[in-house]
Amino acid sequence: MHGKHLVSVALLWAGLTAVGELLVIADLFPTVGSHEAEDFDSIFRFLLLLGIPVFAFVIAVVGYAALTWRVRGERPPEDGPPIRGGGWVPRIWLAVTGALAVFVMIYPGLTGLAKLQASASGYGWxxxxxxxxxxxxxxxxxxxxxxxxxxxxxxxxGGEIVIPVDRKVRFNVNSIDVVHSLWIPAFRMKIDALPGRTTYMTVHPTELGAYTEDQSYRVQCAELCGLDHSKMWLPVRVVTQAEYEAWLAGLATGGK
Ligand SMILES: [Cu+2]
Structure with missing residues (x-):
């Protein structure tokens, strides 16, 4: 009886884990348009691969227990006897999830922060x-x-943000009223725009791209800032250096 339940939960856990990990491998991420996007996606994917078995275990145990031992017919007048003590399952659970939590705090947590803060890495805030x-x-x-x-x-x-590919582009960000947030999904970078303080966001686009083909190429406010927050956006286009210079020169001499 006991063994049957263990095997069932283990199978359910394995199945749910497989489905979750396949979804990660299936790569449902938006366009990767910058070095930053490559780094953040690999970190996100790594955390998902570690986290999915833990989440699947909880769902398997709770789901199986809820279906197997649910009350049928008339409800009993009182709870069953209390369960005291632990046993090996909660001990292993604590040891494994605790070790995983400490591990991801160090990698990619602390190592990733160090990389972001090192200006030599060529990107960051x-x-x-x-x-x-x-x-x-x-x-x-x-x-x-x-x-x-x-x-x-x-x-x-009717403008659009045009930036050259394979160059480091730094946005010096300000707000003149409330807190907004500058976000370009294709680059996976986002920084708050704060009144009275300049914040910085550097991106290094690696691919040509345009909003007309791919909606992740856009600047979008990512901080709920009032009634027309969702309309606070602009298209982004990543072009070659020559195209960028021609575009800039055209605007400087009184084009659009
Ligand atoms: Cu806003």
């Missing part, structure tokens, strides 16, 4: 050197982006 700097200003409910040589892009003027 610091003031490191960049090939191109764009000043982003958020306000309710729109963005403006100031490029070198006085070009300003905003959704109000």
């Amino acid at each position: 610091g003031e490191e050197q960049a090939d191109l700097e764009i000043n982003a200003t958020a306000f309710m409910w729109q963005w403006t982006f100031d490029y070198p040589n006085g070009v300003q892009v905003s959704a109000a003027k």
